[in-house]
Amino acid sequence: APKSYDVVVVGSGGAGLAAAIQAHDEGASVLIVEKMPTIGGNTIKASAGMNAAETRFQRVKGIQDSKELFYAETLKGGGNKNNPELLQRFVENAPEAIEWLARRGIMLNDITTTGGMSIDRTHRPRDGSAVGGYLISGLVRNVNKRGIDVMLDTEVDEILFDGGEVRGVRLLTDEKEVITVQAKSVVVATGGFSANSQMVVKYRPDLEGFVTTNHKGATGGGIALLERIGANTVDMGEIQIHLTVEQNTSYLISESIRGGGAILVNQQGERFYNEMSTRDKVSAAIIALPEHYAYIVFDEHVRAKNRAADEYIAKGLVTSASSPRELAATLGLGEDAFLATLERYNGFVSKQHDDDYGRTTALRAPINEGPFHAIRIAPGVHHTMGGVTVNTRTEVLNARQQVIPGAFAAGEVVGGIHGGNRIGGNAVADIIIFGTLAGHQAAVRGKC
Ligand code: ADP
Numbered sequence: 001a002p003k004s005y006d007v008v009v010v011g012s013g014g015a016g017l018a019a020a021i022q023a024h025d026e027g028a029s030v031l032i033v034e035k036m037p038t039i040g041g042n043t044i045k046a047s048a049g050m051n052a053a054e055t056r057f058q059r060v061k062g063i064q065d066s067k068e069l070f071y072a073e074t075l076k077g078g079g080n081k082n083n084p085e086l087l088q089r090f091v092e093n094a095p096e097a098i099e100w101l102a103r104r105g106i107m108l109n110d111i112t113t114t115g116g117m118s119i120d121r122t123h124r125p126r127d128g129s130a131v132g133g134y135l136i137s138g139l140v141r142n143v144n145k146r147g148i149d150v151m152l153d154t155e156v157d158e159i160l161f162d163g164g165e166v167r168g169v170r171l172l173t174d175e176k177e178v179i180t181v182q183a184k185s186v187v188v189a190t191g192g193f194s195a196n197s198q199m200v201v202k203y204r205p206d207l208e209g210f211v212t213t214n215h216k217g218a219t220g221g222g223i224a225l226l227e228r229i230g231a232n233t234v235d236m237g238e239i240q241i242h243l244t245v246e247q248n249t250s251y252l253i254s255e256s257i258r259g260g261g262a263i264l265v266n267q268q269g270e271r272f273y274n275e276m277s278t279r280d281k282v283s284a285a286i287i288a289l290p291e292h293y294a295y296i297v298f299d300e301h302v303r304a305k306n307r308a309a310d311e312y313i314a315k316g317l318v319t320s321a322s323s324p325r326e327l328a329a330t331l332g333l334g335e336d337a338f339l340a341t342l343e344r345y346n347g348f349v350s351k352q353h354d355d356d357y358g359r360t361t362a363l364r365a366p367i368n369e370g371p372f373h374a375i376r377i378a379p380g381v382h383h384t385m386g387g388v389t390v391n392t393r394t395e396v397l398n399a400r401q402q403v404i405p406g407a408f409a410a411g412e413v414v415g416g417i418h419g420g421n422r423i424g425g426n427a428v429a430d431i432i433i434f435g436t437l438a439g440h441q442a443a444v445r446g447k448c
Helices: 014-025 056-060 067-077 084-103 131-146 197-203 221-227 255-259 279-288 300-304 307-314 324-331 335-351 426-447
Strands: 007-010 030-033 110-112 122-124 149-151 154-162 165-173 178-182 185-188 239-246 263-265 294-298 319-321 372-384 395-397 403-409
Touching: 007 014, 007 165, 007 426, 014 030, 014 131, 014 185, 014 426, 030 154, 056 084, 067 084, 084 426, 122 255, 131 426, 154 178, 154 221, 165 185, 185 221, 185 426, 197 372, 221 403, 239 255, 239 279, 255 294, 255 307, 263 335, 279 372, 294 300, 300 307, 300 372, 307 372, 319 324, 324 335, 324 372, 403 426
Parallel strands: 007 030, 007 185, 030 149, 165 403, 185 403
Antiparallel strands: 110 122, 154 165, 165 178, 239 372, 263 294, 294 372, 319 372, 395 403
């Protein structure tokens, strides 16, 4: 491989692949470097979908939505801590990001919702399958078609910086070979640090001992790389726990199951919170239960509409029974309480009003079609909202808000967009929106 490229992309998750494809399509020569043996990063595990408002696919389905509402709900969900300029750019570019994917054969034209959103704006594959695998395979297809160079099992262990600008990267292969690659632009798309428990606990001592939903490579090394060339960080203590994690396997149960109509019950068989509230609030409610776990309960109707549910069944995570009473008996729930919970909830569905917990979304259908299913879940570390600071052109900023020439960052490595709590479906939107933008900016600089 040549030792000089216009653009080096560090990380092969959604942000890195989108950046690489965009930079290539603008005429840049591009190298993707990935430290793990496989492509796809944590993105491949993404489940719910990609949020966007005012898209063609929403219009086709007659869904009325607005960018203003998407902005307001994301800001509210983030506890008003989101960086307003980044969030504005995010909301503005979201529909085009959906089209960017569609033009490359990646169609997210089925639409659902996630906690904290009042409108169906979570775009996912038509068959209702998890977004991550579909997205990564589509992006990889595009990378391969273009002949973009990819190095796996190779870590970027230094960004070369000289004379006030980025000059390239130093690579370390799994055979401990050191390679220097020159580039005017480096896109850091290395993801978050949820799998680095030491780093998590450093910022959040209360998360000691929590499992994580993330892949092993989510160690936050990219943040350190950029800090060494002067990057500033923001919101490092804003770490999201996801509430529906199966604890034996650390398997994330997609928010689309609740979005499809599932409820949460405690060991007594009772609902205890609005299931469609934001992740931080529902997680806190589960941690506050004496047993610190809950069950996500759904019926055959929800299962049939969610391919993900079949995956959970195949993996042995689901307890199923032909009747609610049998399900309650198997799980040791209060049987009468559980039956009363279902009857009461089904009543809320028919009148479209939740008297108990004020759930206003995904009151889709009564839970009354057997078999009935349940998965025992508890929170796990899921997303790190903090990271390096960037401007709306994805240029990395130092502590004085100055651009570090040649350094671009996109995806979970960046802090600020999601504030204090990331809404489900906003991570995939983030990586495509800012990944493509980083690819564009990096190509413009890298080619000159
Ligand atoms: P995003 O969702 O922001 O795209 P992902 O977690 O999906 O982030 O992908 C980030 C990728 O970057 C992962 O595959 C991870 O293994 C890789 N990575 C992290 N640090 C490095 C590094 N120093 N060198 C090369 N690859 C890295």
